[in-house]
Every structure is written in structure tokens, then in C-alpha cells.
Amino acid sequence: MTHPFPLAAVLGHPIAHSRSPQMHRYWLQKYGIAGDYTAIDVAPNRLESVLRMLPDLGFRGVNLTIPHKVDVMQIADCCTDAARSIGAANTIFFTENGITADNTDAFGFIENLRQNAGHWDPSKPALVLGAGGAARAVIWALKNAGVQDVRLSNRSIEKANFLADQYGFQVVPWEDRHSACAGVGTVVNTTSLGMKGQPRLELDLTDLESSAVVTDIVYTPLETDLLAAARSKGCTIVDGLGMLLYQAVPGFKGWFGQQPEVTQGLRRIVLS
Numbered sequence: 296m297t298h299p300f301p302l303a304a305v306l307g308h309p310i311a312h313s314r315s316p317q318m319h320r321y322w323l324q325k326y327g328i329a330g331d332y333t334a335i336d337v338a339p340n341r342l343e344s345v346l347r348m349l350p351d352l353g354f355r356g357v358n359l360t361i362p363h364k365v366d367v368m369q370i371a372d373c374c375t376d377a378a379r380s381i382g383a384a385n386t387i388f389f390t391e392n393g394i395t396a397d398n399t400d401a402f403g404f405i406e407n408l409r410q411n412a413g414h415w416d417p418s419k420p421a422l423v424l425g426a427g428g429a430a431r432a433v434i435w436a437l438k439n440a441g442v443q444d445v446r447l448s449n450r451s452i453e454k455a456n457f458l459a460d461q462y463g464f465q466v467v468p469w470e471d472r473h474s475a476c477a478g479v480g481t482v483v484n485t486t487s488l489g490m491k492g493q494p495r496l497e498l499d500l501t502d503l504e505s506s507a508v509v510t511d512i513v514y515t516p517l518e519t520d521l522l523a524a525a526r527s528k529g530c531t532i533v534d535g536l537g538m539l540l541y542q543a544v545p546g547f548k549g550w551f552g553q554q555p556e557v558t559q560g561l562r563r564i565v566l567s
């Protein structure tokens with residue numbers, strides 16, 4: 296059956312918080328595409344049956360959010376290198392090969408850096424704080440972009456050890472993260488510290504060079520204390536909203552056939 300009206304959705308549980316429908320509907324309208332993107336609450340035990348049913352209804356694919364990103368790896372018929380290495384998928388394409396799982400968080404992270412910090416230099420070491428789900432995508436992205444030396448610091452050192460072993464990176468004890476700023480070209484916060492309602496991230500930037508790029512995956516608030524401190528040192532700062540916007544690009548392109556642009560207009564829609 297062919298469906299001239301392409302559909303896509305974000306599946307999660309709960310799902311009300313998702314900003315993905317606003318983003319994709321903004322692009323659909325902007326490019327005059329007669330399709331739709333919606334949000335569907337799917338309980339974990341229904342994920343596979345829902346994914347198997349959606350292509351017949353005209354869905355070209357979906358985004359996945361909490362709690363489905365890791366579980367889908369057991370369901371997918373095939374997956375990209377990014378999804379396999381990161382161990383999680385946020386973007387699904389329904390193809391002739393079945394359910395194809397991709398991870399575009401890594402693309403979103405690196406594209407946000409490239410677009411907003413033109414001089415970003417992957418030949419310099421990077422300091423990554425955190426070793427949770429978001430860190431996995433960030434570390435894979437940095438490795439793929441050619442960063443050879445990543446210093447990984449996490450409150451629970453065993454999680455940092457596990458990730459660092461996978462990539463041959465070094466671990467910095469959480470209490471030593473401040474001095475690990477010396478000589479790095481990039482600092483990334485992937486922890487939830489600094490998010491509205493969470494404790495602040497304590498990071499002494501004394502040893503950080505002003506040529507460094509500092510980015511935070513937290514985007515509520517848009518300018519975290521970390522970014523504000525880095526800005527006052529003269530560093531280039533890149534906020535976390537861009538990662539959310541850029542990770543949506545490959546999905547939209549694959550489902551609706553149009554490469555969408557990340558613009559100030561899109562930022563305004565998502566922020567409002």
C-alpha cells in the first residue's frame with residue numbers, strides 16, 4: 296500500500312513533554328509538505344507491536360525517547376554503526392530491511408559544535424563530564440570527529456571506566472576534574488547538573504584556556520552556570536538546545552525527503 300501523506304511520530308512513555316512535534320510541524324509547514332508528525336504514548340511492553348504496525352498506517356519512521364532508546368536495539372531488524380556503538384537509538388526508519396535503528400544524538404552534538412563554534416579544533420584534548428546515556432553519544436561523536444584524547448570524569452568512576460575502556464580514553468577522578476581543564480580544547484557537560492531543579496555543576500575553570508569551546512547538553516536554562524562562567528573567561532560557548540534541534544535533521548530528511556534548516560525561527564518555536 297502506498298501512502299502519499301507521509302507520517303512520523305515520537306514514541307515515549309510519558310510523552311507530553313516532547314518538543315519534537317513542534318519542531319517537525321514547523322518544518323513541514325515551512326517546506327509545504329503535506330504530512331504530519333505526532334506524539335504517541337507507548338508503554339514499554341507495546342513498543343515492538345506498535346513499531347511493526349506503523350508502516351502499514353503510512354508512517355515512514357519515528358523518534359524514540361525515554362524509556363525506549365535502549366530497548367529498541369533488541370527489536371530492530373538492522374542498525375547503523377552509530378546506534379550499535381552507542382547502544383541506543385533515537386531515530387527509526389521503516390525501510391525495505393524492516394525497522395532500521397539510528398542514533399542521531401551524536402550527529403546533533405557534533406553539528407551543533409561545528410555550526411556554532413567555527414574554530415572548534417578536534418586535534419586538542421576534550422574533557423567530558425558524565426558517563427550516562429548522553430555521554431555515550433557525545434563520546435562516540437568526539438571519537439568519530441577525530442578527537443584522540445578524551446578525559447572522562449564521572450561521579451561514579453566505574454561507569455567512566457567502562458566507557459573509557461571501550462574507546463581507549465582516560466578517566467579523571469571526579470574530584471580532579473577541575474585541573475583536567477588544563478590544555479583542553481573542548482569541555483562538555485553531559486550530566487544533569489545545572490538543569491533547572493538540579494544542583495549546580497561545580498567546575499573551576501581557572502586552568503581552562505580562553506580558546507576552548509564549552510558546551511552543555513542541559514538547555515533549561517539556556518545559559519547554564521557553566522556556560523556563563525566560560526563566557527566570562529572569553530571562551531566560545533555553545534548551548535544545548537542546538538543539539539536537540541540538529542538531532543532532528545536526519546530523521547526529517549529521511550521521512551519527508553527534504554533537508555531541513557536549523558534557524559532562529561525554529562529555536563523560537565521550541566523555546567516558546
Ligand code: ATR
Binds near residue numbers: 426427449485488494
Ligand atoms: P542521561 O541519559 O541524560 O545521560 P543518566 O544516564 O541518568 O542520564 O546520566 C546522568 C549523569 O549525570 C550521570 O553521569 C550521573 O552520574 P552517576 O553516573 O554518578 O550517577 C550524573 N549526575 C547526576 N546527578 C549527579 C550529581 N548530583 N553529581 C554528579 N553527577 C551527577
